[in-house]
Amino acid sequence: MVAAMxxxxxxxxxxxxxxxxxxxxxxxxxxxxxLARSSxxxxxxxxxLQATLSAAVTVVLGLPIAHLLARFRFRGKAxxxxxxxxxxxxxxxxxxxxxxxxxxxFGLRPATSTGSDVSLLAILxxxxxxxxxxxxxxxxxxxxxxxxxxxxxxxxxxxxxxDAWRSITLRQLRPAIIGAALVVFLFSFTSFGVIRIxxxxxxxxIETEIYRYAIARGEFDTAAVLAGLQILVVVVLSVLSSRFQxxxxxxxxxxxxxxxxxxxxxxxxAGVVVLVAAIQGFPVALLVAGxxxxxxxxxxxxxxxxxxxxxxxxxxxxxxxxxxxLFALGAALVALVVxxxxxxxxxxxxxxxxxxxxxxxxxxxxxxVTLGFGYLVGFAAFDLxxxxxxxxxxHAVVGLPFVVxxxxxxxxxxxxxxxxxxxxxxxxxTVVWRTIDWPIARRAAFTGxxxxxxxxxxxxxxTSFLARGEAxxxxxxxxxxxxxxxGAALRGQALALSVVVGLLVAALAAVLERRRSQGVTxx
Amino acid sequence: MKKSSKxxxxxxxxxxxxxxxLFLIAACGGGDGETSDEVDRAATETTxxxxxxxxxxxxxxxxxxxxxxxxxxxxxxxxLLTHDSFSVSDGLFDNFTLDxxxxxxxxxAGDAGELVSRAILTAGQPEADVLFGVDNTFxxxxxxxxxxxxxxxxxxxxxxxxxxxxxxxxxxxxxxxDVCLNYWKDAFADGGPASLADxxxxxYASTFVTMDPEASxxxxxxxxxxxxxxxxxxxxxxxRQLADGGVTVTxxxxxxxxxxxxxxxxxxxxxxxxATSPVAEMIFATSDIDEPPTGVVADSCFRQIEFxxxxxxxxxxxxxxxxxxxxLSETFQAxxxxxxxxxxxxxxxxxxxxxxxWAAEVDEPLILGPAEIEERRSEWTEEWAEIVLR
Numbered sequence: 001m002v003a004a005m006x007x008x009x010x011x012x013x014x015x016x017x018x019x020x021x022x023x024x025x026x027x028x029x030x031x032x033x034x035l036a037r038s039s040x041x042x043x044x045x046x047x048x049l050q051a052t053l054s055a056a057v058t059v060v061l062g063l064p065i066a067h068l069l070a071r072f073r074f075r076g077k078a079x080x081x082x083x084x085x086x087x088x089x090x091x092x093x094x095x096x097x098x099x100x101x102x103x104x105x106f107g108l109r110p111a112t113s114t115g116s117d118v119s120l121l122a123i124l125x126x127x128x129x130x131x132x133x134x135x136x137x138x139x140x141x142x143x144x145x146x147x148x149x150x151x152x153x154x155x156x157x158x159x160x161x162x163d164a165w166r167s168i169t170l171r172q173l174r175p176a177i178i179g180a181a182l183v184v185f186l187f188s189f190t191s192f193g194v195i196r197i198x199x200x201x202x203x204x205x206i207e208t209e210i211y212r213y214a215i216a217r218g219e220f221d222t223a224a225v226l227a228g229l230q231i232l233v234v235v236v237l238s239v240l241s242s243r244f245q246x247x248x249x250x251x252x253x254x255x256x257x258x259x260x261x262x263x264x265x266x267x268x269x270a271g272v273v274v275l276v277a278a279i280q281g282f283p284v285a286l287l288v289a290g291x292x293x294x295x296x297x298x299x300x301x302x303x304x305x306x307x308x309x310x311x312x313x314x315x316x317x318x319x320x321x322x323x324x325x326l327f328a329l330g331a332a333l334v335a336l337v338v339x340x341x342x343x344x345x346x347x348x349x350x351x352x353x354x355x356x357x358x359x360x361x362x363x364x365x366x367x368x369v370t371l372g373f374g375y376l377v378g379f380a381a382f383d384l385x386x387x388x389x390x391x392x393x394x395h396a397v398v399g400l401p402f403v404v405x406x407x408x409x410x411x412x413x414x415x416x417x418x419x420x421x422x423x424x425x426x427x428x429x430t431v432v433w434r435t436i437d438w439p440i441a442r443r444a445a446f447t448g449x450x451x452x453x454x455x456x457x458x459x460x461x462x463t464s465f466l467a468r469g470e471a472x473x474x475x476x477x478x479x480x481x482x483x484x485x486x487g488a489a490l491r492g493q494a495l496a497l498s499v500v501v502g503l504l505v506a507a508l509a510a511v512l513e514r515r516r517s518q519g520v521t522x523x
Numbered sequence: 524m525k526k527s528s529k530x531x532x533x534x535x536x537x538x539x540x541x542x543x544x545l546f547l548i549a550a551c552g553g554g555d556g557e558t559s560d561e562v563d564r565a566a567t568e569t570t571x572x573x574x575x576x577x578x579x580x581x582x583x584x585x586x587x588x589x590x591x592x593x594x595x596x597x598x599x600x601x602x603l604l605t606h607d608s609f610s611v612s613d614g615l616f617d618n619f620t621l622d623x624x625x626x627x628x629x630x631x632a633g634d635a636g637e638l639v640s641r642a643i644l645t646a647g648q649p650e651a652d653v654l655f656g657v658d659n660t661f662x663x664x665x666x667x668x669x670x671x672x673x674x675x676x677x678x679x680x681x682x683x684x685x686x687x688x689x690x691x692x693x694x695x696x697x698x699x700x701d702v703c704l705n706y707w708k709d710a711f712a713d714g715g716p717a718s719l720a721d722x723x724x725x726x727y728a729s730t731f732v733t734m735d736p737e738a739s740x741x742x743x744x745x746x747x748x749x750x751x752x753x754x755x756x757x758x759x760x761x762x763r764q765l766a767d768g769g770v771t772v773t774x775x776x777x778x779x780x781x782x783x784x785x786x787x788x789x790x791x792x793x794x795x796x797x798a799t800s801p802v803a804e805m806i807f808a809t810s811d812i813d814e815p816p817t818g819v820v821a822d823s824c825f826r827q828i829e830f831x832x833x834x835x836x837x838x839x840x841x842x843x844x845x846x847x848x849x850x851l852s853e854t855f856q857a858x859x860x861x862x863x864x865x866x867x868x869x870x871x872x873x874x875x876x877x878x879x880x881w882a883a884e885v886d887e888p889l890i891l892g893p894a895e896i897e898e899r900r901s902e903w904t905e906e907w908a909e910i911v912l913r
Contacts, residue, residue: 021644097782111778112732112771196774201735201912215636216737217901218643218664294809301809310807311862312610314629373644380648464607465641469629481607483777485864486800486817487807491781 003342014374022224047205054127054188062135070143074261082506089458092193098283119200126194131184142176174248175409186364227370234365238358291495302492314470320478328456331395335452339403347411363397368461388472399452406448600626601842604651610862643668649834652843663897671832678851694830700865701798701824702744707785710792728768732783732791737904745795748825751889798883799864819883826888
């Protein structure tokens with residue numbers, strides 16, 4: 001019930017409030033008229049196309065990484081695991097410039113192009129860059145818990161490696177893949193900075209159109225109709241994904257094993273590392289190089305500048321980083337508590353469970369503009385909008401789907417007979433959950449909470465609506481602000497701060513990775 | 524037993540994180556002995572020049588921010604809703620609090636467009652008492668939505684008439700600045716472009732980067748500059764020539780200035796920016812330079828005036844009015860230039876020496892009426908897109 005109340009207050013109410021306010025005086029005929037515009041239809045088409053392709057490409061490229069992290073022991077595994085997560089928190093405005101530079105190597109300039117092919121390619125690259133970690137970790141975590149013996153039995157019986165993989169492992173993985181694909185799809189569906197910067201000038205998605213109508217044009221009715229359309233798409237997809245997850249769900253006894261990388265597998269390992277380096281390494285390298293250069297020479301001046309406040313910012317970059325960390329911990333904690341509660345409700349079925357499952361993903365699929373305005377309008381009467389705690393709460397709302405996406409397939413994979421047996425032996429539902437479900441789902445819960453922390457560290461859109469002066473000035477806000485004024489020192493500081501945010505997440509992942517033997521994996 | 528060890532994982536992970544952070548702080552702050560003198564000088568130079576006009580002996584890092592001076596009893600609070608570019612020197616509002624007993628709380632609200640949109644959406648139940656940062660390109664929309672109540676500040680006596688755009692005083696001018704073409708001096712042996720018309724020469728058009736007027740405020744201001752210069756029926760031809768010449772367009776100012784312009788490592792030598800950008804280039808340089816690397820085309824400048832207004836529905840109209848008076852006072856006005864890189868509206872306040880020396884002097888800025896801008900905005904930007912983004 002914690003989850004139901006949280007979602008009602010933090011998701012449903014603000015969205016209802018802002019839509020009702022924006023649609024005042026708009027009749028059904030007007031809605032139809034807006035949706036029938038040819039520009040709206042082509043925008044919806046492109047939005048769905050790029051999000052579907054982004055999810056597909058990210059899943060295909062993320063699976064080998066998930067496989068390696070889930071099934072094998074090798075030196076540098078912790079580094080790979082930590083490295084994969086870094087891009088997830090890097091600010092779009094910084095990364096987009098780096099990705100534009102990558103394309104420039106091939107003579108293409110997506111950021112200033114008016115052609116659609118290059119733009120689509122750049123958008124897919126950027127979305128894969130940011131979201132590879134989602135597939136690697138959400139699917140990898142599930143994969144690690146699967147019973148490997150079935151595959152081995154099949155191999156013993158003469159099945160080829162690929163056959164065994166296709167007919168058993170891929171089949172078993174389907175619920176996790178669907179969950180991760182849904183998350184990546186929704187991220188791409190509402191991606192703003194990537195579309196605006198790399199999409200070139202003619203490219204528009206529902207998300208960028210909402211911003212255009214609500215901000216540049218002040219046509220709130222059109223913006224609200226598009227926002228309603230976004231919500232509809234999310235709910236439909238959540239319901240579909242949940243149906244598929246349940247249909248494909250397989251129960252599995254859980255015998256996590258890893259094996260060392262030997263023989264021909266070395267080539268596979270090298271291939272995956274090259275893949276990660278190729279997709280994620282180059283933009284990151286450009287970013288690091290930029291942060292270490294002043295006047296064409298190597299210099300640490302930008303890093304030292306993080307300590308001092310420049311007049312443009314309400315705090316020093318380092319203080320902003322401190323705020324970000326605090327918010328990230330708060331957001332992760334709230335997302336964990338609410339996410340666990342939501343996952344219990346979802347997996348125990350019933351109407352409320354199904355409703356919750358559909359609504360949990362809404363924050364990932366609605367525009368930050370809609371949600372941000374929703375809080376301002378919806379909480380006007382309570383003055384909650386003045387609280388700096390609105391920022392971590394909003395981050396928790398966006399982080400929540402990760403906890404649910406990680407936990408629900410895991411809990412569903414637990415055989416009902418185990419629970420029934422425990423129940424028959426007189427264990428109360430609470431005891432069953434504590435002794436059977438939680439020990440297995442715990443890792444998934446922490447993986448999700450780790451993502452909630454990462455989401456919070458990198459979040460810009462909603463934060464810029466809700467931040468209040470210096471106490472809630474976060475690192476992404478600082479980076480954005482530094483890049484809004486001329487001056488080499490400011491640009492350098494923005495790059496340095498981005499690198500530090502990335503390092504922090506990598507360090508967080510690495511430190512927590514060491515605790516894996518105790519059953520806790522955060523990232 | 525087992526359970527508690529798992530619970531312990533969280534705090535120890537947190538403390539590990541804190542250790543990492545402390546290490547980073549130490550690494551960033553304490554590297555003096557090992558780095559070259561030149562870099563150190565650059566760093567101190569940056570810190571020194573960014574401290575504003577008031578000379579202080581102490582470093583500013585330990586100063587407590589935003590606390591009420593002890594002499595004043597905690598009284599009313601006035602809230603100021605403004606855009607993200609709003610910035611003042613540490614403790615500036617303490618002067619106001621000392622005089623009036625009123626605390627100031629600043630609420631940042633995204634860019635100027637977001638600011639106006641959220642004020643309109645929350646009209647009647649305002650988030651704050653005063654809004655600052657609506658400019659002449661958005662003014663009419665704000666006025667049409669009735670988000671302000673009239674307030675006539677005594678400080679208006681010192682403000683030039685041409686900055687006062689609302690005869691009913693629903694908004695009060697606080698500062699002004701100009702959006703102008705900037706160019707990278709080293710890229711032009713012949714001194715660079717001198718007028719808007721020069722840009723139609725292919726060798727200039729092909730090295731010019733500007734922003735999508737619908738997505739970017741300076742991009743829109745530059746479009747308005749061309750409309751003000753060439754007239755309602757002439758600007759289209761001008762832009763056709765720019766498009767034929769190969770003008771580059773980005774969606775935002777940062778992408779243009781740091782992505783395409785020479786300043787960020789790009790290869791474009793002319794960019795849409797501000798009359799004061801060369802000042803920022805000097806102050807936020809990474810090394811000692813004698814003059815800004817960029818120049819300004821003075822006849823290309825569109826004037827942006829920023830206003831403050833008392834939000835309708837406020838519960839403290841008097842405190843709100845007092846804050847607007849303070850924003851026109853010498854204390855606040857003198858603080859504006861180096862924090863926000865715009866000029867004070869109060870004509871009795873002199874801009875700082877760096878502005879006098881390095882900012883472009885714009886004697887005859889281009890301007891269009893707020894009502895005309897609001898009425899034609901969509902039409903103009905759509906027509907622009909047809910011409911330039913075909």
